[in-house]
Structures are given as C-alpha cells and as structure tokens.
Amino acid sequence: MVAVRVLVMGAGGGGGNSLVRSLRAGDPSLEVVGCHADRFILKQSIADRNHLIQPVHHRAFISSLRRVIEAERIDLLIPESDIHVAAVGRGRRRLPCRVFLPRNPVIAVCQDKLRLTRFLQTRGLPVPATYGLTRGDARDIRRGLRIAGTRPAWCRIRRGSGSAGAIPVRSVASARLWMGYWKEMRGVPARDFTLSEFLPGRDFACQSLWRAGGLVLIKTCERLAYFWGDNNPSGTSSIASLAKTCREPALVDLTIRAVRALDPRASGAFSLDFREDADGAPRITEVNVGRLLTGTPIFDHAGKHNMALTYVRLALEEPVEIRDEYDVADRYYMVRDLDTVPGVFAAEDLFTDIEDARR
Template identity: 55%
Template sequence: MTRVLVTGAGSGLGNNVIRSLRAAEPALVVVGCHADRFLLKKSDADVNYLVPPSHAAAAYAAALRRVVARERVALVVPVSDEDVRVVSRHRRRLGARVFLPRHPVIELCQDKYRVSAYLRRCGVPAPRTLPVRRGDDMARLFRRLPPGRAWCRIRRGSGSYGAAPVDTPAQARAWLRLWREMRGVPATEFSLCEYLPGRDFGCQSVWDRGRMVLAKTFERLAYFGGGSQPSGVSSVASLARSVVEPVVVDVCRAAVTALDPRGSGLYCIDLKADAAGAPHVTDVNVGRFSLTTGLYDLIGKHSTAEIYLALGLGRPVEVADPYDIAPDHYLVRDVDTVPSIVHAEQLFEGITDLR
C-alpha cells in the first residue's frame, strides 16, 4: 500500500492536495504534517504529525526524516514555497522520493524579479521588472518602465503579498515606507514592474524530463479579499473559470523549457494579459500544487494529482494530448463554505431570477 507525506496538512492547500491524491488513488495512505497544531486538527490525512516550522530548516528536515522512516513514506509532497525550498535542499537525505524541479530552478523561480528578468532574456513574454535598491530610487525606476501605472510587490511570497498598483513615484515610496515601518520589510525586498491590465490566467502543468505531460488552464474572475487590498486582486480566486487558451499553454511551455530543458515536477504559472490581450508570465510557482487544484482535478480527462503521483513514484504515464481541456466550468468559493464546481449550463438551475 503506497504511503505519501503531505506537508501543510489541515491548511486549505494541504487538504485540497490530499483530496485530489485520494481521488486519484483511493487506497493511498496519506500522512500529514504541519507546524500549526490548530490547523493540523483540520487535516484530512490518515496520520498526522506536529513538526517544527519549515523556516527552521534543519529541525524541519530532521522531523520529516523521522516521519518518513516511521511511516515508511514513499513520496514527500510539499505544498508551500518554503516547504518546497527546504524539502528540495534536503531531498537526498529524506529517505523518500520527491518529484521536484532542480534546486537552482526553485531558487530562481521563488524570486519574482530574477525569474522575470531571466524569462525576458530568453524571449519569453514577462513584464519588465526592476529591483528596488533603495526607497528613494522610485523616480528613476518609473522612467525605465512604460508610461502609466506600475506594479510594486515583494520579490518573494504568494497571495499578492506586499503588492499594490502605484501611479506615481510618491505612491511607491509611501508603500515601501508603510511596509518598512509596520512590517520591517526593507525596500530591497521589493521590485517594480510594468502594470498589465488584461485577463488573469493560471496554468498548472506536470513535466517529466523536459516533456509537458499534462497542462490545464483557468481564468480568475474574482478574488478572495480583493476588495480589502490596495491591489484589488489576489492569486486566490473566489470565482474562476476553466478556459481553452492554447496561447497560454504555449507561453508556459516556452517558460518551463527556458528554465530547464530537462525539467520535471509541477510548474504552476500565473499570467496576465497586456492591453493587446497577449499573456505574460508574472509568477512561476514550482514544485507545488495551485490552490485551484480542485478545479483542475475534478474536470477533464486526467487529474494533475494522479499524473504527479504516478511520475513521482516512477510509474509509467501515457497522455495522448497534454493540454486537457474542459471549458466553462466555474469554481465558486467563499469563507466557511464548501467549494462548488458547476458548468455554465448549470449556473441557473434551481434559481428564480427576479432582477
């Protein structure tokens, strides 16, 4: 009986991954771990372990090794950027398999400035992005970007952490000052990039030694907490729709190939379209599933979790067409409710429209 270890068990992403893995292989034994004892109580795993936080890398890795040995774990599945980074760094000493990109690729992709600059050098569409060297440097940086609004954000993290649109150098300086004074984040942790006003896409793809095995795409239509954030958006969609956008897949394929011609593992890529509608890569989340995995895995011919599990365990996989399309399914989420996935044709079933 196959046994896997899922980090972040009890969190939204951790439990999403556990559900998708179980749907792919019902007999799977899932071992969960988390550093938060309260979230761990919500875990859907069969067995759960309280471990040190992943930012205490040595202690965290040692705890994972103990869990792997005790539970005879075959595959370790990290679910957050920090988990991915630590698991990757210690991959040869965990005692179980991992299915991750090479560590230098992970380090590159987890720096939003570095990965954007690298992709642009490789000819992959990405917003022009500049590093902030000091807080009073904004006027010079604005002059180097296209005229108009810019996007100011922290170079690491997820969920639009520290991100805001800014129209002037003064607004950018004020944003940096707020984060320095309230959160202790120095200006050098930020980047400034061109603002892309178009559609917001996500593409989750699974790769094996340079070959795209499976890819699925969706579009974010509304955001969790968007109304309370200066940016108005988040990487977490409260409403998303599955879409057929071959150009999005083409851009993602070009991005992953540029990052590693022999790449393996998960690549969850966020893209924004420019004013002309052309998609640009804004984030490359490597080694972990997207929070929208439920939408990916409950529709279409194939499940990304199923393909990930098979490849991670060294099993053969055959997918005729890597772009798995199932358009016009909507993912609807809200706090303290079970997410729903409905097709466009079902949206008004059981509803009386009195508008």
C-alpha cells in the first residue's frame, strides 16, 4: 500500500510542528513533508523532508508550491495560517494535489471580522455589537463607543490573527491614540478598525470538520490563560497557554447554525471562537476556516477521534464513520509554553510526579 503524502505549510513553527505530531500520532504511516518561506524557521521542522518556498505575496508563490507538490508526489496540501488559506484558496486550481478548503467567498467573509459579524447578525446569530470605523476622528469614535454599548469597548483590527491590534478602550482619546500608533508605525488606517462590545466572560474554541454540508466531527475547549497575556495591552490573546476540554452543547448548536448560514454545502475546517457577555451568554467573535487551530493538540490527543487525521481522511474522500459527531473528552488540559512541546494531560495526571512543597 502506498503511503499517503501530505504537505504541511508553516513547518518548523509551533503550530506546524504540533500539526505534524498530531498527524503522526493518528497514523504513523503518513509521509509528512514540510514547507516554509523562512529558512530559519524551516530548520526547526520535524517533518520527514522540508522545502523552502516563496513567501505568500511573491508572484511565484504558487509555482514554488507546485514544484514541491510534483517533486514529492503530494496527495494533500494543508495550510497552517489564515494567510495560507487565502492564498492557496485563490490558487487551488493551479495546484496538482487536493486541498480541503471552503469556497473562496466563504473564506473572504470569515477573514474580515466586520463582514463576518454583520453577516451572522443578519441571520439571527449572537455576535457582539460592532461598529466599523471610517475616519477615526472624534465623532466617528463616539458613534462607535455608543454602538458598542460598553465601557471599556473592544478596539481591534478587522483582519489578522493572534488578537493583533486589539485593546480595550474607555475613551475617545485612548482609541485615537491606539489607532494613531498603528497608522504611524504599521501603516494600518483607521478604517481597518472596529469598536465592539466588550465581553468579560469565559473564552471558548469550537473546532469542527465538515464534508458536503454535513457535520462530521466537533470538539470544544475553554481557554484559561494566554501566551503573552500579561505583556499584551489587551491582556489576552487567541493563543492559549492553558486550555481544558469542556462539554458545551449550546456552542455546538451555534456552530452548526453559523456554518450552515455561511455555506449549506460547507466542506473543510470551521473553528469558531466564543466569548461570554456579562450575562454569561456566548457570542461568536471569530470563524477561522480552512485550517486547524494552533491549539489543535487538545483536539487531537484527547477524545476518541484525532481531528488532524480526520481532516486528512475527509480531504482524501476516504470513508469516515463517526457515530457521535460531538466528541467530548472530559477534564483534559493542554499546557503550552515557549520552546516546549505542548502537553495534553488528564486532570488526574496533572500532579503525577510532583511533590507539593508549599507547606
């Protein structure tokens, strides 16, 4: 039997290496090839073989991917970031292998947080009250703060990941200073920012896999602590340093409604972020599509089904028989830190081989 060959983008980075580990844990026979546009990050890759490719914005990006795919006889290309998803989505017809991505219009909506929020709101789904800034002057910001309806309000950039450009603001002055910094130092105009309702409650991720409009597998976790949370102006991040599995059927129901609203024939990975409002009601804050989350180890190493491997099997149109789509593994924790391999532990194992010297 010929081994399946997959090409993982972002190889060598934390998310790329975690994905490689998950794939190998699910099926050791997989041949995993890695690629990256940064030779230094690529040097850290744990894939079987690695290729240096052109950056996403280079005109030869798709051509360089093609060369790797043809040389390695790749069966499936797996994007690792939003920027990869968008670029591969646009160039998918020129790639001689499978990809498992939503339609390009769906990708475009989901990668613009303002468009996504408006789309979901018009379909009756719970989202934070949000205003898209236009000029960034005092009048514009006052209107945004009024629509957001909370103090502080949440000021963030419409596109990107990792909570880039996100900060809570209480006044017109603080919002103007923040956006002014991003315009002066990063070239980000005020029209790329939103002001939205501040959500103080619990933070959840819900990762799901779909094929031809049918939900195949879904898992949920709660983020408890964040990478660089104490150092970020926002005090938070989309990247959890500590997370736990959880049973939240209401989030599953909202995810199903949202994905079917986006595309009744949805295929690929759809991962929703939720944050609870002051009353404990969950609101949808993001929909990441076409890729697995960087925190996917908690979904791959806990529960009955490895999501990364299921993604591959669905992409290759292999039969996947999962009786209960909502796969819950109670009381598992994922612990992550810089320069360490993410660990997934059952709650009862958290203090194994640890002596308590606090008393």
